[in-house]
Amino acid sequence: MIESMLVADLAADLPQAMRLQRLVSALRTQFRCGAVALLRLEEAHLRPVAVDGLVRDALGRRFAMSEHPRLAAILSRRELTCFDHDSTLPDPYDGLIETHVGEPLPVHDCMGISLYVEDQPWGAVTLDALEVGVFDDAARDCLRQYTALIEASIRVTRLEAEIRALRLAHDKEPLSASPLEDDGEIVGQSQAITQLLRELDVVADSELPVLLLGETGVGKELFARRLHRLSRRRAQPLVHVNCAALPESLAESELFGHAKGAFSGAAVERPGRFEAAENGTLFLDEVGELPLAVQAKLLRTLQNGEVQRLGEDQPRHVNVRVIAATNRKLRDQVRDGAFRADLYHRLSVYPVHIPPLRERDNDVLLLAGRFLELNRARLGLRSLRLAPEAETALRQYRWPGNVRELEHAISRAALKIMSRGVDRNDIVTLPVDLLDLDLDQFEPGPDVDSTASVHEPAVVFTLRTAVEESQRRCIQHALRLCGGNWAKAARQLDVDPSNLHKLARRLGLKPDAVRTGLREK
Incomplete structure (x- = not known):
């Protein structure tokens, strides 16, 4: 019972x-x-x-x-x-x-x-x-x-x-991810993301500078916000600075402030971002883009806890925790002289690698669900979902642009299908072709869904579906005989290679998964 x-x-x-x-x-x-x-x-x-x-x-x-x-x-x-x-x-x-x-x-x-x-x-x-x-x-x-x-x-x-x-507070035991906790829009249940959240839970309560490392689009700002929210500075401001957007001539003034008349156009004195983040956290996004001259002054601030406004002689004390992020390989920039080695070591007291989307297993489907629901509401649809072959494609795609690319792919596909004149009261299904995924970015190997059965259930075919099923099996058989080589398989089947790829995509077959006899679910 x-x-x-x-x-x-x-x-x-x-x-x-x-x-x-x-x-x-x-x-x-x-x-x-x-x-x-x-x-x-x-x-x-x-x-x-x-x-x-x-x-x-x-x-x-x-x-x-x-x-x-x-x-x-x-x-x-x-x-x-x-x-x-x-x-x-x-x-x-x-x-x-x-x-x-x-x-x-x-x-x-x-x-x-x-x-x-x-x-x-x-x-x-x-x-x-x-x-x-x-x-x-x-x-x-x-x-x-x-x-x-x-x-x-x-x-x-x-x-x-x-x-x-309580154990975390007293014994510093890492927290396990809880389905009852709000992760600040960090969506995922994979081992990679769960381990990362445990690590952030531990380091958040320290005062150590943190360097967030990861490819573009992995959501470094979300993780920086989580670090701040879990820190003892949570009641104080979190100030975000996009270093890549700072003009070189104004970068120093933006970070450290300036006195009245310090330069042409400085009509009033202005505090910098460090002072704005007093007692809180300063998030330096794309820190690898900072000019070398500003890097030297940033290093002094990290070492001494002081900032000096442009045009002023006296430094000002600041109490700020710094979290930095970059998608660049700072070690290579240090080697090439584009980034100061001493600043790199100051910023990377605790480096944190944020895994790319392709290393997060089925998190891609959870994130896709989030973006599907957002677009459903935005477009006023009754229901918006993925076709089975689109789900498979999402799991097997490498996502060079990571979460940001996934969000854009879902939003773009939703707009495209709306342009076809669908009824908003219908259940709208996004086919794989509307996702516009780069065929060169698919992972080799079988479908990663380990729960999928190799054997298809018995169904009653219409003539069209029977023909398509026969085509699928012919393609799969040819590819097995040819070791997965599409050009050889095309010759075996006596079709043009480009036409074979088009037919395989239409039939919901993944270029390398067919080698195993698996059909996309």
Whole structure:
């Protein structure tokens, strides 16, 4: 019985994410429904912390209360709220149920109940059924009875997070990532990002300068904000300086300030960014772009804790923590004389490498879900989701522009499909071709989705799908015989190589994955 499992889990020492995932999975089994979601209330939106039965990008989505009247209705009362199949309110999970990916949902019933912890609103649990009548009176009474156990699971998970926070404060034990905590829009559950957040939790409370290293588009500013938010300076200002945007003639004045009449146009005295960040944090983004003359003065500030305004003789004391970031290889710049070695060592007391998106496993789908929901709301669509082959392409693409490139790809594809005249009340699915991904940036090897089955389920084909399936198998067979060489496979099949690539893309095949006989899901 589900009651005994939930009670046993309350007493067990489980990872926080596992405890909540077991909870929603047990609820889905108990109620024999299509999907269950546990959602955390954060300001004006709900964030999924555990789901079962929804597409993989659902955990990255944020459901704004103003955009989803069903969720708003559930949170507005403490009693169970039900929506029958004839409800006119849009369902937030339209197009997101795994078993009906990309199709309009059939008529179905929904129910949900708001959750409270310590008599404060925490969030909600929602259940969706794909058949009418699943949530009868008995099922509704059952969910009411389980609500106390659900809230107890959340309470235990939150208590464990508080205990770990105390250990961090007293013993400096690293925190584990919690699905209940707000990471300041840092979306991800991969081992790489989880380990990074643990590292930042530890270094944030120190006064050490931190150097954030990573490729363009990985989100260095978000990590700098997290460092500041978790530091003892959190109540003081965080001042952001884009060093790449500072003209060389004004860089010194911007950072350190100037006196009245210090140079032509200096009509009044002006404090610099260091003084603006007094007792707080100064974030020097793209620090590798600073001119050498300014680097020397920055070094003196880091060494002595003093700034000297242009045109003034007396230095001023400042109490500022510096976080710097760069996508450049500063060691190479030091070797080439473009960056001071002594400043590099001052800034990199604690270097932190931010992993590129291609090293974050399926985080790309969570981030895609975030951007899909933002564009859905922006464009006024009922539902916006990815086609299965588009999901596969996102996982296998190398993302040279990282998270920023992913955001732009999703936004661009959403605008393109709108230009085709789609109905805003339909479930809109983004095909892979609209993502405009560079074919040279795909990873070799099979689809990284280890849960995908090599064997396709038995289906009844139309003539068109039967022809396409036959074409897929021919291409796969030719590539296996030719060791994955596309040019040789084209000769084997007696087709032009460029036409073979076009056909493979249309059929949802990845250039190197077909070698294993896997079809993109």
